[in-house]
Structure formats: C-alpha cells, structure tokens
Amino acid sequence: MSRTNWFSVQTELSSQAKTVLGVFSFILPILVWSIVSYVPVVWHPLVQITDPGSVSYLQVDMRMPRGPFEDAVAEAQAEGQAPPEGFPANPVYLPAPHEVAEALYTAFVTPPPSKDMPWLHQSLWHSIQVIFWGFFLSSAIGVPLGVLCGAYAPISRLTEPFVEFFRYLPAPAFGALAVAILGIYDGPKIAIIFIGTFFQQVLIIANTTRKLDGALAEAALTLGAGNLQLLTRVVVPGVLPDLYRDLRILLGWAWTYLIVAELIGTTSGITWFITQQARYQHFENVYAAIIIIGIIGLGTDLVLGMLARRFFPWDRNGK
Amino acid sequence: MNPEKALPSYLDQSDAVRERFERLKERPKILEVKGLDKVFETPKGETVALKDIHFDTHRREFLCVVGPSGCGKSTLIRILAGLDAQTGGEVLLEGKPVRGPGKDRGMVFQGYTLFPWLSVKRNVMFGLTVNGMGFQEAERQALQWLALIGLEKFADAYPHQLSGGMKQRVAIARALANQPRILLMDEPFGALDAQTRARMQAHLLEIWRKIDITIVFITHDLDEAIYLADRVLVLKAHPGEVQELIEVPVPHPRKMEQFISDEFLATKARLEELIYAHEEKEEGESEEEYDYPDMPRLVEVDDSVD
Ligand SMILES: Nc1ncnc2c1ncn2[C@@H]1O[C@H](COP(=O)(O)OP(=O)(O)O)[C@@H](O)[C@H]1O
Ligand SMILES: [Mg+2]
Numbered sequence: 300m301s302r303t304n305w306f307s308v309q310t311e312l313s314s315q316a317k318t319v320l321g322v323f324s325f326i327l328p329i330l331v332w333s334i335v336s337y338v339p340v341v342w343h344p345l346v347q348i349t350d351p352g353s354v355s356y357l358q359v360d361m362r363m364p365r366g367p368f369e370d371a372v373a374e375a376q377a378e379g380q381a382p383p384e385g386f387p388a389n390p391v392y393l394p395a396p397h398e399v400a401e402a403l404y405t406a407f408v409t410p411p412p413s414k415d416m417p418w419l420h421q422s423l424w425h426s427i428q429v430i431f432w433g434f435f436l437s438s439a440i441g442v443p444l445g446v447l448c449g450a451y452a453p454i455s456r457l458t459e460p461f462v463e464f465f466r467y468l469p470a471p472a473f474g475a476l477a478v479a480i481l482g483i484y485d486g487p488k489i490a491i492i493f494i495g496t497f498f499q500q501v502l503i504i505a506n507t508t509r510k511l512d513g514a515l516a517e518a519a520l521t522l523g524a525g526n527l528q529l530l531t532r533v534v535v536p537g538v539l540p541d542l543y544r545d546l547r548i549l550l551g552w553a554w555t556y557l558i559v560a561e562l563i564g565t566t567s568g569i570t571w572f573i574t575q576q577a578r579y580q581h582f583e584n585v586y587a588a589i590i591i592i593g594i595i596g597l598g599t600d601l602v603l604g605m606l607a608r609r610f611f612p613w614d615r616n617g618k
Numbered sequence: 619m620n621p622e623k624a625l626p627s628y629l630d631q632s633d634a635v636r637e638r639f640e641r642l643k644e645r646p647k648i649l650e651v652k653g654l655d656k657v658f659e660t661p662k663g664e665t666v667a668l669k670d671i672h673f674d675t676h677r678r679e680f681l682c683v684v685g686p687s688g689c690g691k692s693t694l695i696r697i698l699a700g701l702d703a704q705t706g707g708e709v710l711l712e713g714k715p716v717r718g719p720g721k722d723r724g725m726v727f728q729g730y731t732l733f734p735w736l737s738v739k740r741n742v743m744f745g746l747t748v749n750g751m752g753f754q755e756a757e758r759q760a761l762q763w764l765a766l767i768g769l770e771k772f773a774d775a776y777p778h779q780l781s782g783g784m785k786q787r788v789a790i791a792r793a794l795a796n797q798p799r800i801l802l803m804d805e806p807f808g809a810l811d812a813q814t815r816a817r818m819q820a821h822l823l824e825i826w827r828k829i830d831i832t833i834v835f836i837t838h839d840l841d842e843a844i845y846l847a848d849r850v851l852v853l854k855a856h857p858g859e860v861q862e863l864i865e866v867p868v869p870h871p872r873k874m875e876q877f878i879s880d881e882f883l884a885t886k887a888r889l890e891e892l893i894y895a896h897e898e899k900e901e902g903e904s905e906e907e908y909d910y911p912d913m914p915r916l917v918e919v920d921d922s923v924d
Binding site for chain 1: 699700701727729731733749776789793796
C-alpha cells in the first residue's frame with residue numbers, strides 16, 4: 300500500500316479513504332455528544348431528583364442546579380432529616396443519544412394522541428409535498444429563465460438586475476402577504492419556498508450557463524447549426540450536468556426554508572410535530588424530527604448523485 | 619551534409635512540379651480574398667490585425683498560412699469561417715460573399731471542440747442532423763467517415779475517452795461529414811506531441827487525396843507547412859499583411875524523407891528568412907522583447923555544466 304499524504308493541496312483521496320473519512324465525519328459529532336451525555340464529570344450542571352426526601356418543594360424527576368441541591372442536602376442533614384437524592388444530569392434540552400434513538404423509533408410507531416392529529420409519517424409526507432411543489436414551481440420557471448439569461452445578453456440585462464435586488468429580500472417577510480393572497484393552508488407555504496429558491500436559482504443557473512465553453516457554440520455554428528438549434532442542441536445539453544448539480548444544492552436551500560414556511564398560516568407538517576413536542580418539553584422527539592429532516596435531505600441528495608452518474612456518463616466532474 | 623553546398627532557389631521547380639501548379643491554377647477558384655482588413659477596437663486603442671489581404675485558393679488546393687504569433691492568422695481564418703466580421707474587403711466562396719458561418723465551410727480548431735455529451739458517432743452526425751438529414755442516413759454516413767479516419771471501433775465512446783490525436787481525427791471527420799467546399803484548420807495539431815503530429819499530418823494528406831476538398835491550414839510550424847502545402851501564404855505582424863505566396867517546389871506525393879531534400883530545405887530557408895528577418899527588424903517595438911536579466915551565479919565556480 301502506498302503512503303498517502305493527507306495534507307497535500309488538491310490531491311484526490313482513494314475511494315477507501317473517502318469512505319472512512321465520510322463515516323468519521325458522522326462519528327465524531329456523535330462521539331462528542333455521547334461524551335457530554337454519558338460522562339458525568341463532563342458538564343452535567345443539574346441534578347435529577349430520584350427521591351425528594353424530606354424537602355417538600357422537590358419532586359421525582361425534577362432537575363435543579365447542583366449548588367442549590369447540595370444546599371438542600373446539607374440543610375436536611377443538619378436538621379437530622381432524610382436528605383434528597385439524585386444523580387448528575389444535563390438540561391432537558393440536551394437528551395442523550397439513546398433517548399433520541401428511542402424517540403426516533405417510537406415516533407413512528409406511536410399513534411397520535413387524538414384521532415384528528417396526523418401520524419409523524421403523515422406530517423413528514425405533508426412537508427415533503429410542500430417542498431416538492433415550491434421547488435418544482437420555482438424550477439419550472441427559474442431553470443428556463445436562467446438558461447435564457449445565460450444564453451442571451453439582452454434577456455440577462457432585462458431580468459438579472461431586478462432578480463439581484465429581489466434575492467436580498469428575506470422570503471419569510473412575505474409570509475403575511477402570502478397568507479392574505481393565498482389563504483392559510485399550503486398556498487402561502489409553497490409561496491415562501493418558491494420565493495426563497497427562485498431568485499437565487501435564476502442567477503445561479505444563468506451563471507452556470509454562461510460558463511459553457513464558447514468554442515463549442517462556434518464549432519456548432521460552423522457545422523450549420525441555427526440559433527434555436529444552438530440553444531437546444533448545444534447550450535442545454537452542454538450545461539445539463541452543471542444545472543443538475545446546481546439544482547441539488549438549491550434543493551438543500553429549499554429545505555432550510557421549510558420550517559419558516561410551515562409556521563405561516565396554520566402550522567403544519569414536521570414543524571407542527573416539532574412545535575408540539577417542544578411545548579411539552581419532549582426534546583428527544585424534537586431532535587428526532589430534526590434528524591429525520593437531515594436524513595431525508597442527505598438521502599435525496601445521495602440518490603440524485605447516483606442518478607447523475609447514470610444520466611451524464613460523459614461528465615467527469617460528477618461525483 | 620555539407621552546409622557549404624549551395625541550395626537551389628526555392629523558386630526553381632522541376633517540370634513535374636511546374637505542370638502540377640499549372641493544372642492547379644486552371645481549376646476554378648474556390649476562395650477569393652480581396653482587400654481584407656480587420657481592426658479590433660480595444661480600450662487601449664485600435665489594433666490592426668489584418669491589412670489589405672489578397673489571395674485566391676483553387677479547388678483541391680492545400681494552402682498553408684504561416685507567420686509569427688500575433689500576425690492575424692486566427693483572425694483571418696475566423697473571418698473565412700464567418701465567426702468574425704471583417705472591417706473591410708470581402709471574402710468570396712465560389713463567387714458568393716461570405717456572411718456568417720455556414721456548412722459550406724468546415725472548421726477544425728486547435729482546442730478540442732468535440733461535444734463532450736455526444737458519443738463519437740453522434741458528434742460526426744451533428745452537422746448532418748442539424749441540417750435536416752434523417753437519423754438513419756446520418757448514422758450510416760457518420761460510420762463511413764469514422765471508417766475513413768480509422769475510428770469505427772470508437773463509434774460509441776465519449777470524447778473524454780479518446781487521446782488528443784483521436785479527438786482531432788473525429789473533429790476532422792465531423793467537419794468533413796457536412797461535405798463542405800473548404801476545410802479551415804487553425805493549428806489543429808498544435809497541441810499534439812511530435813509523433814502523433816507526424817502521423818496526423820500523413821493522415822490528413824491521405825484524406826485530402828481521397829476526397830474533393832480544399833484546405834486552408836494555419837500553422838506556425840514551418841516543416842508542417844512545407845510538408846502539407848501546395849502553396850504557403852506568409853504573413854507578417856503589426857499589421858498583418860501578406861509577405862509572399864510561395865509555391866512549394868517539393869514534388870507530390872509527399873513523404874517524410876523529403877524533409878531533407880534540397881527543395882524542402884530551400885523553401886524552409888526562405889520561410890525562415892521572411893519570418894525571422896521581420897521579427898528582428900521589429901524587435902525594438904515588439905511586446906515579446908525580453909532582456910535577459912544579469913543573473914548571478916548560484917553554484918560553485920568549479921561546478922560548471924559546460
Ligand atoms: N478579440 C480581439 N480583440 C482585440 N484584439 C484582438 C482580438 N483577437 C485578436 N486580436 C489581436 O489581433 C492580432 C492577431 O491575433 P491572432 O489572429 O490571434 O494572431 P495569430 O493567430 O496569428 O497568433 C493580435 O495582435 C491580437 O492581439
Ligand atoms: Mg492563433
């Protein structure tokens with residue numbers, strides 16, 4: 300086996316090294332989280348009560364700061380009464396990995412507390428639909444417009460300055476307006492995802508299109524291609540793998556607008572689940588839901604990446 | 619070889635060569651370039667890239683264009699292709715003025731301009747299908763062209779799987795598939811290694827012999843120009859002007875062994891004279907002028923490479 304120099308600039312890693320490092324990129328944060336959760340000397344600023352003893356204001360499972368707890372113990376012992384008992388704990392907003400893992404499982408198998416509430420997978424499915432429609436509508440207009448801007452300078456000058464301005468406006472700021480126009484259900488949520496994606500999309504796709512090697516267009520011209528053919532048979536196929544990569548990145552951004560979008564009008568989808576659980580301080584469920592979003596996002600991207608290799612076998616930048 | 623032995627003049631032609639040129643000039647003129655000017659407007663002022671260029675090319679002629687770098691060779695061929703517009707004069711292809719690019723003029727560029735998303739076969743079919751030919755007929759013809767350049771086996775490969783030489787062969791086939799009247803080539807073998815380049819040159823001559831095509835070929839390699847060309851158009855720089863249109867006295871068919879023949883060396887001597895004499899005269903104003911700095915010695919005195 301050859302020795303790898305890990306820190307030479309811009310050197311490709313072997314695929315084995317890539318896999319190992321990729322796995323470690325997940326293991327490391329989980330390891331940190333586990334140490335903070337399971338090693339009592341690390342952090343653990345609170346005490347979780349197992350037995351209130353003689354102290355009337357304490358209850359089982361209550362968490363209190365360590366200082367006052369020790370005071371209460373000392374006080375009880377001084378008075379010759381039963382001292383309270385407890386063990387070092389982290390705040391309730393930092394559940395341990397196994398609690399979250401358990402919650403991840405139970406969230407899917409536990410029926411909702413009342414019949415008219417959705418199951419977790421139904422909430423998720425609703426979120427996915429909102430993302431899908433927001434992203435789909437944005438792409439249906441944004442991709443062709445971006446390609447046209449990239450291909451034709453007049454269209455670019457007519458479009459991009461305004462788009463450039465609009466992309467600085469925070470999408471959630473349009474929430475109230477969207478509700479007024481589109482009602483309180485999915486309409487305004489889809490609109491927020493759309494606004495958050497569309498303007499970036501036009502600019503990114505236009506830039507990608509502009510990067511097409513001009514020599515290819517010239518070669519096509521000398522072969523007798525007309526203007527429309529240049530667009531459909533050179534520009535579009537030439538930039539397609541890069542457009543696809545752009546869309547993958549933009550889809551990730553669309554997810555980041557999801558929570559804000561779902562808070563608009565009637566709270567729905569995974570956001571409804573998260574806010575409900577947070578209200579009852581079931582933070583392990585909150586973490587579980589957040590992790591599910593990450594898994595769905597990463598999973599979609601991995602699948603899209605695999606499809607890319609199949610769609611664009613000539614593309615050597617593909618990963 | 620004895621360097622003292624006087625070379626014949628590059629103007630001396632054997633009877634066979636003279637007859638050949640007479641036949642060549644009887645053929646109709648395919649390309650006429652009349653008083654061509656090209657001025658680039660740049661923020662730093664005007665650059666005269668081409669000034670009053672005149673020349674004709676006859677059917678099935680192989681014309682090479684040589685000249686120092688920056689003399690306007692690429693500019694000239696881009697105007698012939700219709701990719702750039704001249705600022706004065708005109709270009710006639712079979713008597714009709716050239717306006718914009720068209721399938722009657724094929725072009726091969728120095729960089730590899732195959733469409734990376736199309737297989738080799740589809741690349742060759744591109745020109746045929748954009749001009750309205752049906753898929754099956756285009757495919758049949760593309761395969762014939764691939765056979766001509768010896769790459770049938772790579773019909774379904776993508777360009778990135780080919781070597782540089784193979785890519786340029788496909789680019790030639792792609793341009794020829796449209797059956798253009800004239801093939802324009804801008805330093806097409808410039809990026810290839812010496813061995814591949816020699817093979818490509820022989821290959822191109824072979825193709826040229828087999829089909830009815832007129833070739834305008836740009837190069838800065840004088841050996842390449844003499845080996846390939848019937849006539850060599852010599853340009854000078856700043857502004858780009860025609861210095862001489864030389865009839866190459868080396869007989870056909872061309873072979874590698876002719877590189878050391880008297881006619882070849884005489885022609886090369888003439889080309890060098892034209893190109894380098896001019897470069898020296900211009901040196902004072904040339905941007906490429908380079909003063910060697912006074913370099914200090916950084917090794918021990920007794921450690922000399924000479
Ligand atoms: N697009 C352009 N804009 C301005 N000047 C140019 C442009 N293209 C070429 N030139 C100038 O025209 C001259 C000829 O260039 P070119 O035809 O590329 O030379 P060659 O191919 O012989 O090396 C050069 O001085 C170059 O700087
Ligand atoms: Mg050039």
